[in-house]
Amino acid sequence: MEEQKFFEDFQVGDTFKIPSKTIHDGHFLFFAGLTGDAHPIHYDDEYCKKHMFGKRVAHGLLLTTMTALGGSTLSSYVEDSMVALMSQTSSFLKPVFIGDTIYPELEVSELIPKKKNGVVKFRAVIKNQAGDLVLDGEHVYLVKKRST
Numbered sequence: 001m002e003e004q005k006f007f008e009d010f011q012v013g014d015t016f017k018i019p020s021k022t023i024h025d026g027h028f029l030f031f032a033g034l035t036g037d038a039h040p041i042h043y044d045d046e047y048c049k050k051h052m053f054g055k056r057v058a059h060g061l062l063l064t065t066m067t068a069l070g071g072s073t074l075s076s077y078v079e080d081s082m083v084a085l086m087s088q089t090s091s092f093l094k095p096v097f098i099g100d101t102i103y104p105e106l107e108v109s110e111l112i113p114k115k116k117n118g119v120v121k122f123r124a125v126i127k128n129q130a131g132d133l134v135l136d137g138e139h140v141y142l143v144k145k146r147s148t
Contacts, residue, residue: 002076002077002079003077004077004078004079004080004081005074005077005078005081006080006081006143006144006145006146007081007111007113007117007118007120007143007144007145007146008118008145008146008147009146010108010111010120010143011108011111012108012109012110012111013107013108014107014108015105015106015107015108016069016072016073016074016105016106016107016122017072017073017103017104017105018066018067018068018071018072018073018103018104018105018106019071020101020102020103020104021066021101021102022099022100022101022102023058023096023097023098023099023100023101023102024098024099025098027058027062028042028043028056028058028059028062028098031059031061031062031065035059035061037059037061041053041056041057042056042057042058042059043056044056053095053097055097055098056097056098057095057096057097058095058096058097058098058100060090060092063090063092063096063102063126063134063135064088064090064135064137066102066104066126067090067104067106067124067125067126067135067137067139069082069085069106069122069139069141071104072104072105072106074106078143080144081143081144081146082141082143082144083117083141083142083143083144084141084142085139085140085141086119086140086141086142087138087139087140088124088137088138088139088140089137089138090124090135090136090137091135091136091137092134092135093132093133093134093135093136094128094132094133094134095134096126096128096134100128100129101128101129102126102127102128102129102134103126103127103128103129104124104125104126104135105124105125106122106123106124106139107122107123107125108120108121108122109121109122109123109138113145114142116144116145117142117143117144117145118142118143118145119140119141119142119143120140120141120143121138121139121140121141122138122139122140122141123136123137123138124136124137124138124139125137
């Protein structure tokens with residue numbers, strides 16, 4: 001197990017990468033199977049030809065899942081200190097299509113000390129292969145302090 005990080009070990013500006021992924025049809029199909037989301041904007045090429053994007057677009061919530069802390073380089077460092085995900089928001093700025101490669105990351109944006117724990121806010125972003133910001137959001141976690 002990696003050396004554990006607790007609330008006191010975080011600093012505003014700390015950045016944690018999440019491995020890049022090239023989006024493919026399997027991501028769409030798996031997400032549909034998990035959620036039941038069968039909107040044609042994600043699956044029907046003919047429908048999409050008539051839509052403003054012209055081709056199938058990734059689900060917003062699929063993209064949001066790609067910012068999960070558990071998939072980041074931070075994950076193994078907070079096994080002992082992570083208490084709970086408190087909230088999450090996402091703004092979808094540009095569409096993501098099959099074949100796009102996405103680059104998610106988390107950056108500590110705010111630290112709020114509490115009595116026994118602390119709140120760590122992360123800015124969650126995804127950029128595409130062109131460097132365009134396609135998702136901008138926030139994750140808020142309750143994290144144990146090293147000493148209580």
